[in-house]
Amino acid sequence: MSRDDYILKAEGIYKSYRMGVADVKVLKGVDLAVKRGEFLAIVGASGSGKSTLLHIMGVLDKPDKGVVRFEGRDLSQSSEREINRFRNKMVGFVFQFYHLLDELNVLENVFLPAMVGKGVVGWLASRKKAKKRAAELLDQFGLSERANHKPYQLSGGERQRVAIGRALMNEPKILLADEPTGNLDSAAGNGILSVFEKMHSIGQTIVMVTHDERIASRAGRIITLADGKIT
Amino acid sequence: MYKTILAIRYLLKRRISYFSVIAVALCVFVVFVVITVLSGLTAEFKRSTYLSLGDCIISSKSLVGFGYYDDFVKILEQEKDIKAVSPVVRNYAFVTGTLESDKEPRLERTVEIMGIEPLTHSQVTEWGKWLSYHKEDVINAFKPNFAPNLAGCVPGIGLMSERDSEGDYQIPKELPKVKFEVNCLPLTAKGALAKAGAGEINTKTFYCSDVAQSGLARADWNQIYLPFEDAQVLCGMDGQPKRANAIFVKFKAGVNLEAGCDRVRTLWIDFVKRKANFPLANLLEKVKVQSWEVYSRQIVAIAETQQTLMILCFGMIGIITVFIVFVVFYMIVSHKSKDIGVLKSVGTSNGDVLLLFLGFGLLVAICGSAIGSAGGWWFLVHINQIEDWLFRHFEFQLFDRRLYAIGDIPNAIDLKVLGCIILSAIAACLTGALIPSWRAAKLEPAETLQVNQL
Numbered sequence: 001m002s003r004d005d006y007i008l009k010a011e012g013i014y015k016s017y018r019m020g021v022a023d024v025k026v027l028k029g030v031d032l033a034v035k036r037g038e039f040l041a042i043v044g045a046s047g048s049g050k051s052t053l054l055h056i057m058g059v060l061d062k063p064d065k066g067v068v069r070f071e072g073r074d075l076s077q078s079s080e081r082e083i084n085r086f087r088n089k090m091v092g093f094v095f096q097f098y099h100l101l102d103e104l105n106v107l108e109n110v111f112l113p114a115m116v117g118k119g120v121v122g123w124l125a126s127r128k129k130a131k132k133r134a135a136e137l138l139d140q141f142g143l144s145e146r147a148n149h150k151p152y153q154l155s156g157g158e159r160q161r162v163a164i165g166r167a168l169m170n171e172p173k174i175l176l177a178d179e180p181t182g183n184l185d186s187a188a189g190n191g192i193l194s195v196f197e198k199m200h201s202i203g204q205t206i207v208m209v210t211h212d213e214r215i216a217s218r219a220g221r222i223i224t225l226a227d228g229k230i231t
Numbered sequence: 232m233y234k235t236i237l238a239i240r241y242l243l244k245r246r247i248s249y250f251s252v253i254a255v256a257l258c259v260f261v262v263f264v265v266i267t268v269l270s271g272l273t274a275e276f277k278r279s280t281y282l283s284l285g286d287c288i289i290s291s292k293s294l295v296g297f298g299y300y301d302d303f304v305k306i307l308e309q310e311k312d313i314k315a316v317s318p319v320v321r322n323y324a325f326v327t328g329t330l331e332s333d334k335e336p337r338l339e340r341t342v343e344i345m346g347i348e349p350l351t352h353s354q355v356t357e358w359g360k361w362l363s364y365h366k367e368d369v370i371n372a373f374k375p376n377f378a379p380n381l382a383g384c385v386p387g388i389g390l391m392s393e394r395d396s397e398g399d400y401q402i403p404k405e406l407p408k409v410k411f412e413v414n415c416l417p418l419t420a421k422g423a424l425a426k427a428g429a430g431e432i433n434t435k436t437f438y439c440s441d442v443a444q445s446g447l448a449r450a451d452w453n454q455i456y457l458p459f460e461d462a463q464v465l466c467g468m469d470g471q472p473k474r475a476n477a478i479f480v481k482f483k484a485g486v487n488l489e490a491g492c493d494r495v496r497t498l499w500i501d502f503v504k505r506k507a508n509f510p511l512a513n514l515l516e517k518v519k520v521q522s523w524e525v526y527s528r529q530i531v532a533i534a535e536t537q538q539t540l541m542i543l544c545f546g547m548i549g550i551i552t553v554f555i556v557f558v559v560f561y562m563i564v565s566h567k568s569k570d571i572g573v574l575k576s577v578g579t580s581n582g583d584v585l586l587l588f589l590g591f592g593l594l595v596a597i598c599g600s601a602i603g604s605a606g607g608w609w610f611l612v613h614i615n616q617i618e619d620w621l622f623r624h625f626e627f628q629l630f631d632r633r634l635y636a637i638g639d640i641p642n643a644i645d646l647k648v649l650g651c652i653i654l655s656a657i658a659a660c661l662t663g664a665l666i667p668s669w670r671a672a673k674l675e676p677a678e679t680l681q682v683n684q685l
Contacts (some may be wrong), residue, residue, distance in 0.1 A: 052677075060576055061677035080580065088578025095680060099573045103240035113577040115233040123232045166577070 006072075007174055007205055008057055013066035015052055024154075026052050028228035034174065034207055039200040041219035042209045045139030048225045050209040051125040051178050056093050057207065058176045059083050088117045092167030096179035098159040100151040100166075107147040110134040110165040117170060121124070130169075137165040141195060163193055168204075175199065177208040181215055193218045234583060237570075238590040241563065248595060256606065258552040259443025259656050262545045263607035266648055268614070269541050269640020273534045279446040280531060284523040285317070286613030287492045288478035289499060294322055295422050298472035299516040303502050307478070312486045312494065318475040318544040319335040320346030320462040324415040326455060328439075330388065331408035338390060343454045344413060346462020346475075348371060355481040358456075361443040363388075363402050373458045375440040377408055382461060383440030384411055389452030391442050400444065409439040411455060417467025420474065420511050433465045449530070472511060488522050496520040523536075529641070549659050556663025560592065564667040571671050572679030585672040591666025596657040604649060611642040 015027040026049040034040055034057075043223060044050045055061035057068055058203075059075050068075045078086065100109045114130035115123050123130075138144050141161040151159055160180060167175055177196070181189030193215060196206055200220070208219060216222045225231050237557045242248045281422070291297045300318045307316045321343065328338030349372040353359030359369035360572070362385065364376065373383035391409065402638045414434045437457060445451055460469070468474035482491040564571075571584055579587075618640060621627045629640060 045679070055680075058576070060572075061675065063388070069672040084580045086578075093576045094360055099576075099680065101237070101512055101573060103237060103244050108236075112233060116578050116583075118232075120232050139436060158346045175310075 001208060003033050006033045007036045007070070008207075009067075009069040010053065010057055011067045011069065013053065013056055013063045013068070015049070015056065015061070015063050017210060025228055027056075030066070030228070032057075032223065032231055034205060036173075037200075037203050037205055039206045039218075040197065040208070041216035041222045042145070042207065042225055043211065043213055043216045043222055044225035046211055049228055050211070050225050053225065054176050054178050054207065054209050058093060059086060060093070083119075089111055089170050090173050092170070092172035092175045094160070094163050094167050094175065094177040094180045096182040098151070098156075098163045098183075099200040100159055100162055102151055105148050106138065106143060106151055106154070106162050107131065107134055109151065109162055109168055110137055112166060113169045134169060136163065138162075141165055155188070156184050157191050160184060160188070160192050161195065164192070168199070174207065176203040177206065179210055180208060181210065181212070189215065234587040234590055238588055238594050241567070241591050242349050242594045242598065242684055245563060247562060248591075251556050251595045251663075252599045252602065254552055254555040254559075255596060255656055255660060256594060256603035258548055258659075259600050259603025259652055260610070261548065261609045262655075263604060263649060263652050264610055264614075265541060265545065266652070267607075267642060267644060268640055269538045270645065270648065271643055273531075273538050275446070275641055276534045277527075277531055280527045281523050283445055283447060283450060284526060285315075285355040285479040285481040286486075286488055286523055287480040287482070287495050287520065288477055288523060288526040289480070289495065289518060289520050291514065292516045292524065293422070293514070293517055294466075294476070295420060295514060296320070296466075296468055296474035296476040297518050298420070298474050298511045299502075299506055299509065299515070300475040300478055301473065302506075303499070304478060306498055306502060307480060307495070310493055310494070310498070310530060312483055314481045314483045316481075317352040317355040317479045318349060318459065319352070319477045319479055320344075320434055320457075320459060320468060320474075321476040322415060322462070322466045324413045324455075324465065326414070327410075327412045328386070329410055331410065331607065336412075338411075338492055341513075342386075342390070344415065344457055344462055344465070345454055346457050346459040346466075348459045353477070355479045357445075358443065361445050362441045363444070364406055364441045372456075373440050375407060375408075375438040381438045382435065382458070383438035384413070384458075385441045385443050385456040386411065386439060387451040387454045388442040388444040389448070390455065391439065401440075402442065406439060406441070411437045411439065413457070413465060415454070415465040417465065417466060419515065420470070430584065433467070435461060435465055437461075437593045472509075474511075474514070488524075490524045492520060549655060552656070553659045555662040556592065556595065556660050556668065560667035561670075563591075564588065564671045566640065567671070568674055568679040571674050572676040575674075575676035576680070581672040585668050586673075588668035588671050589664055592660045592668065593657065595647055595664075596660035599660070600653040600656045603652060608649075611644055614642050615639045 010030055010032040013027050013030040016025040021147045030053055032053070036131060042050050042053065052061065054104065056063050059068065070086065075083070101112065104112065111130045111134035114126070114133070118126060134142070135147065138147055141164065143158060143161055146154060151162070154162065181192050184192065196208065197218065200206055210216050236272050272530065284685050289303070304316050304318055307313050323341055324344045326338065328342060329336040347358070349359070350370045353369045359366060362369065362372055365372040373386055375381055375383045392402065412434060414432050417433045443451070443456060463469040463473060480495060497564040499518065499520050506512050506515055574584060618629055
């Protein structure tokens with residue numbers, strides 16, 4: 001396999017949190033490489049550091065030690081501006097609790113990353129295109145009828161599909177999903193996994209964190225995190 | 232763009248935002264109303280003071296006064312920038328006021344007497360307009376209608392009548408026959424009592440020929456105007472050279488106050504030099520030439536100090552507003568930490584998060600200021616009607632007209648003042664929002680998103 005086949009690499013990642021007077025070591029030298037177009041599941045018990053690893057890979061958190069490389073580039077050397085651009089364009093996040101903005105409707109939540117990535121003038125110039133793209137994503141996830149609804153008017157599964165739409169809005173190179181089905185019933189969870197499978201089938205790289213091995217089995221590759229290390 | 236949208240939505244959808252808007256609105260309303268009314272009162276007081284003095288005052292603080300005033304009046308009258316000049320005698324006197332039909336006096340008190348020449352004094356000040364019976368005939372102001380040959384005087388209206396609760400003095404159509412016995416201690420040019428021994432006071436009886444209403448409490452309640460020569464005699468200033476306490480000067484329209492006063496000062500210095508070897512020249516050296524603003528500094532300063540103190544009090548209210556906005560924003564930021572994490576996860580920078588919440592603060596300030604200004608404007612426009620209504624139904628007056636020498640409550644709106652208040656409110660809101668916004672900007676996304684998962 002050539003070097004370019006790895007889109008994201010975590011090398012020697014250490015992370016600890018201070019809990020009172022003690023340091024809790026969550027990650028103890030994790031090495032992980034994600035191949036382009038791969039659907040990877042990270043499984044592990046609760047508190048094993050799965051979410052922390054995902055956040056570090058998405059530059060939402062900083063490791064105490066270690067390097068995260070995106071397409072070969074060390075992200076710790078990036079400026080704040082470059083990090084923001086990375087979060088906006090290169091990566092899409094899906095969270096267990098959806099984290100939709102209550103003040104925005106469904107359509108606005110989906111095209112939020114497009115708005116964030118552009119200034120006022122840029123947004124005014126591209127908003128039609130962005131809204132069209134957001135509407136297409138909603139249509140793709142069966143949520144066209146819900147475009148003008150507020151998040152609190154949707155079911156859990158619908159909210160998570162909106163969150164996926166938001167994550168995919170700027171056509172990121174990698175999708176990072178943190179327990180995407182953790183807050184859903186099995187039917188809704190299956191629906192979300194179907195969406196992931198569909199996205200994977202058209203080449204989307206996906207890294208999914210879950211504690212449920214049955215859900216992880218839907219991924220192309222599974223790695224297990226235990227005691228702060230990949231086993 | 233999303234920052235504007237989110238700031239507007241936060242304002243509209245978060246009920247807690249309404250509290251900060253209401254706090255700002257109330258603050259702007261109260262400060263706007265109180266500053267307008269107080270500034271109006273101070274401005275009205277200054278205007279009345281100016282109208283009672285003219286532009287420039289040549290005066291001695293000593294009750295002895297100074298001589299050769301008539302020579303200097305002639306010099307001033309030749310100046311092209313000077314419209315009118317009025318010499319004045321001022322002193323204190325014990326006065327008894329008795330209605331002709333009564334045996335016992337109704338008034339017994341010490342007042343300030345002011346000797347003036349009615350016509351020239353009316354050209355320098357608004358004195359002629361303050362009269363009730365001789366507005367069109369100022370020159371005869373000291374001639375009682377009922378006996379023109381008797382010596383007349385013009386007491387301040389407060390000495391003759393009391394204000395009713397509407398703030399008006401009751402002025403009868405026919406002037407009542409009231410005689411005032413004025414008792415004064417005459418002083419020599421050296422400041423000694425002019426009359427030693429038993430008959431050391433000068434006494435003269437005057438009949439009320441009119442009343443003067445200046446709008447200044449100290450004048451209306453504490454002053455009697457007398458003919459200039461009579462006042463000189465009463466005060467012992469009629470010897471040679473005759474003396475006066477002050478000369479009031481009115482400049483022609485368009486003359487700069489300071490330049491005019493400087494010119495009078497120069498003339499006075501020359502005059503004093505020329506009179507250096509004359510008798511009583513030493514009294515001239517005690518004389519000051521001042522603009523009306525400097526001359527009345529002490530009394531105007533009281534009103535201005537009250538206004539300043541009130542503004543300081545409202546500065547405190549401003550600090551409370553900053554604190555309220557701070558608390559509300561702190562709560563909002565705490566509630567919105569998840570949103571901040573989400574925004575950062577989609578690429579929002581720390582600066583943009585800061586701007587988002589500062590923009591929210593700006594919106595709160597704009598809405599609060601708009602509501603407070605509109606409410607304050609409406610209230611000020613109707614303040615006198617509201618006070619009338621309160622008085623009719625509850626007998627409540629903001630300023631008891633029996634005590635305060637004002638008619639309507641001043642309500643002239645100064646757009647500059649309003650602008651300053653709005654800008655201050657905006658600054659207060661941004662200050663209150665700054666620390667919570669900064670805190671929001673510094674939040675780590677992983678931290679906020681993880682916290683919310685727990």
